[in-house]
Structures are given as structure tokens and as C-alpha cells.
Amino acid sequence: MTQWSGYLGLILQGALVTIELTLMGSVLALIMAFLAGMGRLSRFFVLRALATAYIEFFRGTSIFVQLFFAYFVLPLIGLELTPLQAGVLALGLNVGAYAAEVVRGAVQSIGREQHEACIALNLGRWQGLRHVILPQAFLVMLPTFGNNAIELLKATSVVSLISLADLTFQAQVVRAQTGNTMVPFATILVIYFILALLISWGVRSLERRMARGLDGVRV
Amino acid sequence: MEWDWDFVWQIMPTLIQGVKITILATLLGSVLAAIVGLGIALARRSPNKALSRTVGWAAEFIRGTPLLVQLYFIFYVLPDIGILLPPLVAGVIGLGLHYGTYTAEVYRAGIDNVPRGQWEAAKACNLSARQTWTHIIIPQAIPPMIPALANYFIAMFKETPLLSAITVLELMNQAKSVANTYYRYIEPITLVGAFFLAISLCSVVLLRWLERRYGKIER
Numbered sequence: 001m002t003q004w005s006g007y008l009g010l011i012l013q014g015a016l017v018t019i020e021l022t023l024m025g026s027v028l029a030l031i032m033a034f035l036a037g038m039g040r041l042s043r044f045f046v047l048r049a050l051a052t053a054y055i056e057f058f059r060g061t062s063i064f065v066q067l068f069f070a071y072f073v074l075p076l077i078g079l080e081l082t083p084l085q086a087g088v089l090a091l092g093l094n095v096g097a098y099a100a101e102v103v104r105g106a107v108q109s110i111g112r113e114q115h116e117a118c119i120a121l122n123l124g125r126w127q128g129l130r131h132v133i134l135p136q137a138f139l140v141m142l143p144t145f146g147n148n149a150i151e152l153l154k155a156t157s158v159v160s161l162i163s164l165a166d167l168t169f170q171a172q173v174v175r176a177q178t179g180n181t182m183v184p185f186a187t188i189l190v191i192y193f194i195l196a197l198l199i200s201w202g203v204r205s206l207e208r209r210m211a212r213g214l215d216g217v218r219v
Numbered sequence: 220m221e222w223d224w225d226f227v228w229q230i231m232p233t234l235i236q237g238v239k240i241t242i243l244a245t246l247l248g249s250v251l252a253a254i255v256g257l258g259i260a261l262a263r264r265s266p267n268k269a270l271s272r273t274v275g276w277a278a279e280f281i282r283g284t285p286l287l288v289q290l291y292f293i294f295y296v297l298p299d300i301g302i303l304l305p306p307l308v309a310g311v312i313g314l315g316l317h318y319g320t321y322t323a324e325v326y327r328a329g330i331d332n333v334p335r336g337q338w339e340a341a342k343a344c345n346l347s348a349r350q351t352w353t354h355i356i357i358p359q360a361i362p363p364m365i366p367a368l369a370n371y372f373i374a375m376f377k378e379t380p381l382l383s384a385i386t387v388l389e390l391m392n393q394a395k396s397v398a399n400t401y402y403r404y405i406e407p408i409t410l411v412g413a414f415f416l417a418i419s420l421c422s423v424v425l426l427r428w429l430e431r432r433y434g435k436i437e438r
Contacts, residue, residue: 060419064380064391065412072404150283157285161384168288181295189284189292196283 004183007174011184014170015191021087021156021166022195026149028092029099036096037103051100058097063155066090071162087159095152099145106140107133139210146203150196157192167191227406230397234410237393241379242418244310244389248379249372251315256322260330261352263323278320286317287381294385310382318375322368329364330356366430373422377415390414 032054039051058066067090074081081089110133118128160169171184178184262274281289290313297304304312333356341351383392394407 056420057416060423061412061415062377062380064378065408065415068391068395068408069412072398073408076405154283154285157287158381160287168285168291171288171291175295181299185288185292185296189280189288192284192288193280 007178007184008187010170010174011167011187011191014165014167014188015195017084017164017166018153018156018192019195021084021091021159021164022149022153024088025091025095025152025156028088029094029096029148029152030145032093032096033099033103036100037107040100040104041107055097055100058094059101063090063094064158064161066094067158067162083159083162083164086162087156087164091152091155091159094155095148098151099141099148102141102144102148103137106137109140110137139207142203142207142210146200149199149203153192153195153199223403223406226401226403227410230401230407230410233393233397234390234407234414237388237390238414240307240387240389241376244307244314244379244382244387245372245376247311248314248318248375251311252318252322252371252375253368255315255319256326259319259323260326263327264330278323281317282320286313286378287384289313289317290381290385306382306385306387309385310379310387314375314378314382317378318371321371321374325364325367325371326360328367329360332363333359362433365433366426369422369426369429373419373426376422377419380411 036051036054039047040055042048042051067086070081070086070090071083074086114132114136115128118132123132156166157168160166160172163169165173167188171188174184175181259274259278263271263278265271290310293304293313294306294309297309337355337359338351341355346354379389380391382389383395386392388396390411394411398404398407
């Protein structure tokens with residue numbers, strides 16, 4: 001009889017790494033999403049072009065290739081990254097590109113009368129964005145951001161291939177040590193699913209919380 | 220390390236081999252995903268509660284867990300219960316099942332978009348359930364969802380490098396083996412990225428055309 005409790009500890013350690021990656025990747029993705037999303041709506045051609053190039057590049061190539069690029073090719077041009085840094089960088093930039101389109105779409109979905117109201121109240125561009133447009137747009141973005149976060153969680157399994165000890169990696173270790181394939185893989189599938197459920201539940205409650213007080217405003 | 224064009228031309232034939240397998244896997248996976256998606260969408264509409272609930276949960280589970288782990292599961296766990304699959308077949312099944320759960324949502328939206336009057340007209344004409352589906356609903360539901368389906372097929376294309384983890388000799392795996400033979404990472408990995416970007420950009424053009432030709436639906 002195999003000592004499953006020890007192996008379970010190993011898998012839970014992997015779960016911690018997966019959670020850490022998901023959180024750090026999400027933060028980077030969120031930052032990139034707002035930078036690139038607002039960049040695409042900018043008045044300046046250079047900013048628009050830069051943001052579009054970033055989005056098209058990261059959406060057009062596979063996350064897998066980006067990760068390998070960050071881990072194997074960047075050191076050759078003098079940028080040494082640990083597996084964790086490479087993982088966060090690739091995941092954040094990739095998902096950020098998808099989320100940037102969400103930001104753009106949400107900001108554009110805010111009606112013209114809101115922009116006109118900002119002008120009528122003599123708010124500056126930044127003030128209008130900060131106090132009127134973004135609070136409403138953010139609510140529109142949230143559900144899709146939740147989906148993006150789940151995509152990011154699932155993409156973290158790829159980092160096991162650059163030797164980062166996440167859930168999938170630990171499952172492979174357990175498989176190699178016990179010769180049992182069924183148990184470790186079934187376990188991590190369930191753990192991934194629970195994490196995904198947690199994210200969608202968290203986003204839904206955040207959405208309810210943010211929607212408070214906006215009842216009259218939203219159509 | 221310098222970029223070496225001679226080396227690029229030397230490895231190009233091997234990479235083209237990989238591209239062929241990548242495209243083959245994408246095409247087969249797309250066909251399977253289209254069929255599985257339709258199956259899931261129909262099962263979820265079934266009046267049989269047990270069937271629709273079970274399929275709904277299974278689809279939710281597959282969508283909430285990483286493709287990489289599912290591939291490992293198909294490739295390493297199924298042989299334990301006597302199903303031994305060649306890598307490419309396992310990969311195509313993994314891709315098809317995973318993306319089938321996504322295309323199911325597209326089908327659902329497409330079917331919901333068929334006006335209620337059509338159902339009533341079918342009933343008024345005394346068509347059986349089967350005739351209603353094959354002659355009235357499906358022909359009207361499918362064309363508007365073609366762009367959304369194509370979108371998922373492009374996403375699937377970008378996930379195919381994961382198949383290298385279960386030893387399918389597709390583009391990424393060829394590049395890795397070339398890189399490991401010559402200890403040069405910069406050209407193979409960059410070329411893989413370039414191939415993916417080129418094919419994705421072409422498919423984006425195709426997608427735009429499909430959108431113009433068939434119109435969009437809300438997902």
C-alpha cells in the first residue's frame with residue numbers, strides 16, 4: 001500500500017505554486033490589460049499602434065511558444081529569468097492581451113451621454129475616466145475577466161514543462177515514483193476544477209458587490 | 220548568440236514537417252470539436268433531466284480543467300484500463316473534447332437564436348422532432364455561428380504545441396528536438412513563434428471574411 005498522505009502533501013505544495021502563479025499572473029495581466037486597452041483608445045497614433053502590436057502579437061502566438069521563448073531564448077540575449085519569473089511574464093502578457101480587448105470593448109460600450117455629461121460638468125479627461133467611465137465600464141468587464149482568470153489558471157499547467165513545480169509537475173513526480181497514473185492525475189483534475197469554481201464564485205460575488213448603488217444607472 | 224540564417228535554412232524542412240502535423244491535428248480536432256459540441260448542446264436540451272444534468276456537469280468539468288492534464292490523462296491513464304492510443308489520436312481526442320465543450324456554448328447560442336415562430340411553424344406543419352431539427356432548426360442555426368466556431372478553431376490551433384508533451388512530433392516538438400541536437404534555441408523557438416503568428420494572422424483575415432459573409436451572433 002502506497003503512502004498516499006506524503007504524496008498528497010507533494011501535490012498540495014504544487015497547488016500552492018499554481019495559486020501563486022495564477023495570482024501574480026492575474027495582477028500582471030490586469031495591469032497590461034488596462035495599459036493596452038486604454039492605449040488602443042488613445043488619441044495618439046503611436047500609443048494606438050504600440051498597443052495594437054502588443055495585442056496582436058500575444059494573441060497571435062501560442063502561450064506555449066511564448067513561455068519557451070521567455071525561458072530559453074531571453075537568457076541568450078542577456079535576460080536571465082527563473083522559471084517562476086518566466087511563467088508569470090508569459091502568462092501575464094498573454095492573458096493581458098486578451099483582457100485588453102475586454103477593457104477596450106467595455107469602455108466603448110459606455111454610452112455617449114456619459115462622455116457628454118463629463119464635458120458638461122467640466123471634468124478633465126482623466127477625471128471623467130476615473131470617476132464616471134471606468135466605474136461603470138469595470139462592471140461590464142468583470143464577468144469576462146473572470147473567464148480570463150480561469151483561462152490563466154488552466155494555462156499555468158504549461159509551466160510544468162519548464163521545470164516549475166506546479167500541480168501538473170508534482171503529479172508527474174508522483175506518477176514516476178509510484179507508477180500509478182490514475183490517482184495523481186484524477187486528484188489534480190479535481191483540484192484544478194475546484195480552483196476554477198472558486199474563481200468564478202469570487203468574481204460573481206465581487207460583481208454583486210460592485211453593482212451595489214448602480215441599479216438606477218445601468219439599463 | 221547570433222542569428223544564423225544558414226542554420227535557419229538547414230532546419231526549415233524539419234520544421235515544415237512539424238507544421239504539417241500541427242495543421243493535421245488542428246483540422247481533425249476541429250471536426251471532432253464540431254461534432255462533440257453539437258452532441259453536448261443537443262444533450263443539454265434533452266427533456267431527460269438525468270442526461271442533460273450529467274452532460275452539463277461533465278462539460279463544466281472539462282472546461283474548468285487544463286487541456287495539458289487532460290492530454291496526460293488520455294495518454295497515460297487510459298492504457299491502464301486497456302485503451303492504448305497512438306499519440307496523435309490521443310491528442311486529437313483531447314483537443315476535440317476540450318474545445319467541444321466550448322463549441323457547445325456556441326451551438327446553444329445559435330439554437331437559442333432561432334426565433335420561436337420557427338418551432339411553432341414546424342409543429343403546425345406536423346413535423347416530427349427529428350424533422351424539425353434536421354430541416355428547420357439546424358440549417359438556420361449553423362450559418363450565424365460559423366465565425367464564432369472558427370474563432371475557437373484558431374484558439375485550438377494555438378494550443379496544439381501542448382501535444383508535444385505527449386510525444387506528438389508537431390512543430391514545437393520538432394523545434395525542441397532540433398534545438399537539443401544543435402544546442403541552438405534562438406532560431407528554432409523564434410521560428411515556431413513566427414510560424415504561429417503567420418498562420419494566425421492569415422486565419423484572422425479568413426475570420427473577418429467569414430464574419431462579413433455570415434454575420435455575428437452573441438456568444
